[in-house]
Amino acid sequence: MIKLHQFAPTWGIPNLSHFCCKLETYLRMAEIPYQTVDSLPGKSPKGKLPFIEDGNNKIADSDLIIQYLIQEHGDKLDTDLSPLQKANSIAMQRLLEEHLFWITLYTRWQYSEENWQVNKKAIFGGLPPVIRDIVAWVYRILIRRQIRGHGISRHNNEEIFQKGRTDLDALSDFLSDKPYFMGDKPTSLDATAYGFLINTLGCPIESPVKEYALSKQNLVDYCQRISAKYYSELSR
Numbered sequence: 001m002i003k004l005h006q007f008a009p010t011w012g013i014p015n016l017s018h019f020c021c022k023l024e025t026y027l028r029m030a031e032i033p034y035q036t037v038d039s040l041p042g043k044s045p046k047g048k049l050p051f052i053e054d055g056n057n058k059i060a061d062s063d064l065i066i067q068y069l070i071q072e073h074g075d076k077l078d079t080d081l082s083p084l085q086k087a088n089s090i091a092m093q094r095l096l097e098e099h100l101f102w103i104t105l106y107t108r109w110q111y112s113e114e115n116w117q118v119n120k121k122a123i124f125g126g127l128p129p130v131i132r133d134i135v136a137w138v139y140r141i142l143i144r145r146q147i148r149g150h151g152i153s154r155h156n157n158e159e160i161f162q163k164g165r166t167d168l169d170a171l172s173d174f175l176s177d178k179p180y181f182m183g184d185k186p187t188s189l190d191a192t193a194y195g196f197l198i199n200t201l202g203c204p205i206e207s208p209v210k211e212y213a214l215s216k217q218n219l220v221d222y223c224q225r226i227s228a229k230y231y232s233e234l235s236r
């Protein structure tokens, strides 16, 4: 069976990593059996989670893993999409992964001391006290460097959160009153959208971007529907 290596679950959401949550949701939506392994990025072939093991194959990167799953199990989610819908799906996924993601990363690692303490406890809380502080301190420097490399943290808070609100408006308008982003059935875009939205509005990291996401009732309802349908164990 496929082994999905990801962060240990916390915060009452499927995973504190947007990308791990995306992949696990894809596996559930596509009904592909898997088992999870609690892991850390240092164990991954590419230094980031998630990665999977399938027999002798070790594959990292959620997109490459999904390509592999499609090759092995068929395309369970996107076969009915037209070329235009596929183009829109890719564009929305890039908005989530390459833009909104970095804004939420900024809120966890840089925006406020309160958020940093919550994030630190969730990721490094299992380590022994002194080691925990050193590892978290080093890791924080590295991630903040990545956020600056992306460019988002070169803006001030107002500019950053305005960009986040623009992303959320686009997502909310695109979803509109449909059950899923592409209509009545879940597609790979929903696995991604859920992974990133639940990590924006459903986790204990406070920020104007979370507040704004919570003001978008269709996005809140969407996350609740997907949590109830695919992660019923979380509400028990």
Ligand SMILES: N[C@@H](CCC(=O)N[C@@H](CS)C(=O)NCC(=O)O)C(=O)O
Pocket (backbone or CB within 6 Å): 017, 018, 019, 020, 041, 047, 048, 049, 050, 060, 061, 062, 063
């Ligand atoms: N493109 C990768 C991105 C994965 C990613 O950014 N993972 C984060 C957690 S959300 C990570 O492991 N970061 C650790 C690091 O950058 O050191 C994917 O799609 O899987």
